[in-house]
Amino acid sequence: MSRATLNEELAANRANWDERAGLHLKSRFYDVEGWLQERREPQERELDALGDVAGLRLLHLQCHIGLDTLAWARVGAQVTGLDFSPAAIAAAREIADRAGLADRAEFICADVYEAVEALGHGTFDVVYVSLGALCWLPSVDRWAEQVGSLVAPGGRFYLHDCHPLAWSLDEEGRALEQTYFEQPEPYAQDSGLTYTDASRPLTNQRTYEWNHGIGETVTALIRHGLRLEWLAEHDWTVWPQFPWLVPNGDGIWAAPAGRPRVPLTLSLLASRPSDTPPDPGT
Ligand SMILES: C[S@@+](CC[C@H](N)C(=O)[O-])C[C@H]1O[C@@H](n2cnc3c(N)ncnc32)[C@H](O)[C@@H]1O
Numbered sequence: 001m002s003r004a005t006l007n008e009e010l011a012a013n014r015a016n017w018d019e020r021a022g023l024h025l026k027s028r029f030y031d032v033e034g035w036l037q038e039r040r041e042p043q044e045r046e047l048d049a050l051g052d053v054a055g056l057r058l059l060h061l062q063c064h065i066g067l068d069t070l071a072w073a074r075v076g077a078q079v080t081g082l083d084f085s086p087a088a089i090a091a092a093r094e095i096a097d098r099a100g101l102a103d104r105a106e107f108i109c110a111d112v113y114e115a116v117e118a119l120g121h122g123t124f125d126v127v128y129v130s131l132g133a134l135c136w137l138p139s140v141d142r143w144a145e146q147v148g149s150l151v152a153p154g155g156r157f158y159l160h161d162c163h164p165l166a167w168s169l170d171e172e173g174r175a176l177e178q179t180y181f182e183q184p185e186p187y188a189q190d191s192g193l194t195y196t197d198a199s200r201p202l203t204n205q206r207t208y209e210w211n212h213g214i215g216e217t218v219t220a221l222i223r224h225g226l227r228l229e230w231l232a233e234h235d236w237t238v239w240p241q242f243p244w245l246v247p248n249g250d251g252i253w254a255a256p257a258g259r260p261r262v263p264l265t266l267s268l269l270a271s272r273p274s275d276t277p278p279d280p281g282t
Contacts, residue, residue, distance in 0.1 A: 066092025
């Protein structure tokens with residue numbers, strides 16, 4: 001069978017995410033009602049990384065249903081969330097209204113590769129990306145080009161995502177299944193499951209994913225004008241990605257004691273020196 005075009009692959013991913021957005025809204029995993037009632041804020045580790053964001057313009061790329069985005073509005077940032085799923089953006093706007101945060105939050109429906117254009121060539125004090133983002137993108141360099149143009153001089157970029165080594169493993173987390181490095185060919189999969197509890201299987205089951213080695217990601221960010229401040233690999237994640245992970249409390253899953261540990265997620269902070277203009281590449 002011949003390979004689908006890139007546009008067809010991205011359209012399949014969008015249909016899958018549109019459907020997931022509806023299921024995720026009602027899931028225990030996202031717990032939107034609890035999030036609203038408890039007025040949840042960003043994770044401690046994120047606050048440690050970014051400090052006081054009150055009054056800062058913060059952009060969340062691939063924001064999904066906007067909970068991570070709106071958590072930053074709760075602590076005073078003026079936030080913009082961007083995602084290519086109309087259903088996810090509609091959900092995010094509705095949650096912003098219900099949380100009383102609509103005056104501090106804007107949600108834009110666009111492909112991340114068109115973010116600069118969609119955001120009117122504006123720049124942000126903080127660009128933020130949270131778990132499950134890079135694997136949906138065919139080129140990490142084209143993504144970094146967008147990021148590089150969106151961080152204002154003196155601004156920062158924070159990423160916490162799944163680790164490419166973990167993406168290389170099979171569902172059991174025991175054998176290598178995918179190449180660690182970026183490949184032109186995507187990893188195609190048909191699955192009715194999502195990472196949250198769901199009331200029914202997905203009907204839009206086909207997805208296409210791409211892995212990106214850490215060196216490729218970091219080098220792309222540097223190439224597009226950012227300076228790496230730190231990079232950390234974590235032996236934990238936030239969902240039971242492999243059957244041998246055990247919950248550690250606070251929504252964290254890690255290898256049980258005595259088992260060899262491998263990196264499951266990574267985080268990094270980068271900055272744009274204040275004397276450099278944004279990447280003119282876009
Ligand atoms: C795993 S979710 C992000 C979840 C988010 N970190 C959270 O915890 O809510 C991945 C998101 O990426 C979005 N996405 C995938 N490919 C995209 C693209 N090319 N442009 C913009 N958004 C994209 C999907 O619509 C989905 O909402």
